[in-house]
Amino acid sequence: MHGYDKYAFEPFAVTVDLAVLTLRAGALHVLLVERGQEPYAGRWALPGGFLLPEESAETAARRELAEETGLADVTGLHLEQLRTYSEPGRDPRMRVVSVAFAALLPDPPEPRGGGDASQARWTPYEEAVDLAFDHDRILADARDRVGAKLEYTCLATAFCPPEFTLGELQQVYETVWGTALDRPNFRRKVLATPGFVEPVPGAARLTGGRGKPATVYRAGPATALHPPLLRTPREGRPA
Amino acid sequence: MHGYDKYAFEPFAVTVDLAVLTLRAGALHVLLVERGQEPYAGRWALPGGFLLPEESAETAARRELAEETGLADVTGLHLEQLRTYSEPGRDPRMRVVSVAFAALLPDPPEPRGGGDASQARWTPYEEAVDLAFDHDRILADARDRVGAKLEYTCLATAFCPPEFTLGELQQVYETVWGTALDRPNFRRKVLATPGFVEPVPGAARLTGGRGKPATVYRAGPATALHPPLLRTPREGRPA
DNA sequence: ACAAAAGTGTTCAGCGTACACCCATGC
DNA sequence: GCATGGGTGTACGCTGAACACTTTTGT
Numbered sequence: 001m002h003g004y005d006k007y008a009f010e011p012f013a014v015t016v017d018l019a020v021l022t023l024r025a026g027a028l029h030v031l032l033v034e035r036g037q038e039p040y041a042g043r044w045a046l047p048g049g050f051l052l053p054e055e056s057a058e059t060a061a062r063r064e065l066a067e068e069t070g071l072a073d074v075t076g077l078h079l080e081q082l083r084t085y086s087e088p089g090r091d092p093r094m095r096v097v098s099v100a101f102a103a104l105l106p107d108p109p110e111p112r113g114g115g116d117a118s119q120a121r122w123t124p125y126e127e128a129v130d131l132a133f134d135h136d137r138i139l140a141d142a143r144d145r146v147g148a149k150l151e152y153t154c155l156a157t158a159f160c161p162p163e164f165t166l167g168e169l170q171q172v173y174e175t176v177w178g179t180a181l182d183r184p185n186f187r188r189k190v191l192a193t194p195g196f197v198e199p200v201p202g203a204a205r206l207t208g209g210r211g212k213p214a215t216v217y218r219a220g221p222a223t224a225l226h227p228p229l230l231r232t233p234r235e236g237r238p239a
Numbered sequence: 240m241h242g243y244d245k246y247a248f249e250p251f252a253v254t255v256d257l258a259v260l261t262l263r264a265g266a267l268h269v270l271l272v273e274r275g276q277e278p279y280a281g282r283w284a285l286p287g288g289f290l291l292p293e294e295s296a297e298t299a300a301r302r303e304l305a306e307e308t309g310l311a312d313v314t315g316l317h318l319e320q321l322r323t324y325s326e327p328g329r330d331p332r333m334r335v336v337s338v339a340f341a342a343l344l345p346d347p348p349e350p351r352g353g354g355d356a357s358q359a360r361w362t363p364y365e366e367a368v369d370l371a372f373d374h375d376r377i378l379a380d381a382r383d384r385v386g387a388k389l390e391y392t393c394l395a396t397a398f399c400p401p402e403f404t405l406g407e408l409q410q411v412y413e414t415v416w417g418t419a420l421d422r423p424n425f426r427r428k429v430l431a432t433p434g435f436v437e438p439v440p441g442a443a444r445l446t447g448g449r450g451k452p453a454t455v456y457r458a459g460p461a462t463a464l465h466p467p468l469l470r471t472p473r474e475g476r477p478a
Numbered sequence: 479a480c481a482a483a484a485g486t487g488t489t490c491a492g493c494g495t496a497c498a499c500c501c502a503t504g505c
Numbered sequence: 506g507c508a509t510g511g512g513t514g515t516a517c518g519c520t521g522a523a524c525a526c527t528t529t530t531g532t
Contacts (some may be wrong), residue, residue, distance in 0.1 A: 011250030210481025212529035450510030451502040
């Protein structure tokens with residue numbers, strides 16, 4: 001039966017695609033590359049590419065990110081497998097099965113093009129439409145997943161630099177969810193969760209130029225949030 | 240660069256693996272097949288196999304399930320992508336990337352072997368160890384995922400036949416989580432979630448031979464659970 | 479003095495937990 | 506009658522939402 005003859009079937013290509021998300025200026029942004037080659041030459045797409053023979057999907061994801069966008073050795077890159085897209089016809093060239101990842105970054109450097117990508121740039125989430133292949137869908141799935149995981153995991157710290165204030169952490173939630181949260185209650189909930197954040201001793205920072213300096217925190221060892229931080233839609237957003 | 244030459248790289252094989260879970264006699268069981276061929280001939284494994292050229296992973300999963308275990312056209316089969324396992328060396332023959340699925344079934348028929356599988360059988364979850372390839376890990380991941388999704392989705396009905404009582408639904412939670420739940424409170428929580436279950440008009444059924452006949456319910460249209468049904472460990476299990 | 483941002487305190491409604499109790503059926 | 510399982514009622518504690526208030530800084 002099937003198995004031993006490596007060339008018995010039309011070969012499959014295996015690729016990775018990355019939905020790299022970050023927060024810039026209080027808005028969710030995604031990293032896009034302009035395709036330098038057919039198909040979809042000139043169109044914007046998620047960074048990604050083919051697996052090499054000795055790579056896992058996770059390794060390939062990091063390599064492609066470095067090649068196509070210049071983001072190598074990024075500190076605090078959170079990579080998370082989303083799902084695999086395998087519908088026939090997703091790539092006009094051949095049968096391509098793509099393992100998609102969601103990646104989260106704190107406010108990052110400017111990317112540069114490279115490899116198959118003629119240029120790379122951060123794009124506001126809302127403007128990232130009409131992408132190549134089925135990347136619109138992958139991006140939407142990534143956003144859904146990240147929004148949901150903020151509720152019951154400590155994922156939000158992956159959007160923050162190594163040291164951050166509770167105000168910054170709260171902005172992560174407010175930006176991704178598009179809702180305003182009550183600051184006192186947010187503070188208590190976060191601090192009441194053991195291992196979510198830990199204070200950096202003797203550090204304080206001014207955030208908006210004015211106001212009381214905020215205590216600085218680091219991400220703690222916890223990964224899950226019990227009880228969860230539920231998304232309770234208040235109306236609108238704050239000023 | 241890469242892309243157009245289909246044979247430029249060592250080809251990848253793409254497979255699917257299925258962790259098919261069900262409840263039998265109040266215990267979690269998983270569907271295993273005995274491998275008829277090398278590698279791992281004679282060892283137990285999750286059902287699965289190679290993608291055909293014109294199949295999506297979901298289609299292949301259903302086909303392999305039918306071929307290897309005789310479970311074709313199973314009513315109420317819930318298929319859900321888990322993640323993709325792509326580490327080099329997971330299969331000694333060649334480079335195999337496997338898309339893993341978790342599948343949930345109500346109390347199902349006996350399987351039979353077929354295809355690559357010399358036999359197939361339901362195995363209590365605890366006894367499903369030392370599986371072929373990395374299937375121990377896939378199975379553990381499936382169980383974790385299912386346990387977590389019971390909390391905030393309506394997934395539990397996928398373990399129940401089309402019509403079920405609230406007692407049966409509660410047993411799903413108690414079996415998967417290994418905790419006892421308070422019946423009155425469980426009942427209210429489930430009924431308070433719009434679209435989780437809907438009563439079947441004028442139907443009632445005796446469950447244990449004795450006792451008051453229970454109202455019969457169907458799964459409703461809802462998929463998410465707001466608020467979630469949190470796993471609050473009470474000690475021990477009931478009689 | 480004022481504005482802005484961090485942080486504290488307090489109230490109150492609602493939910494979830496626990497448990498007592500009633501109902502319907504088989505033996 | 507009694508055991509068994511389904512279903513209802515209720516009291517209490519705690520959490521989370523809302524908002525008033527204090528503290529610390531820059532201008």
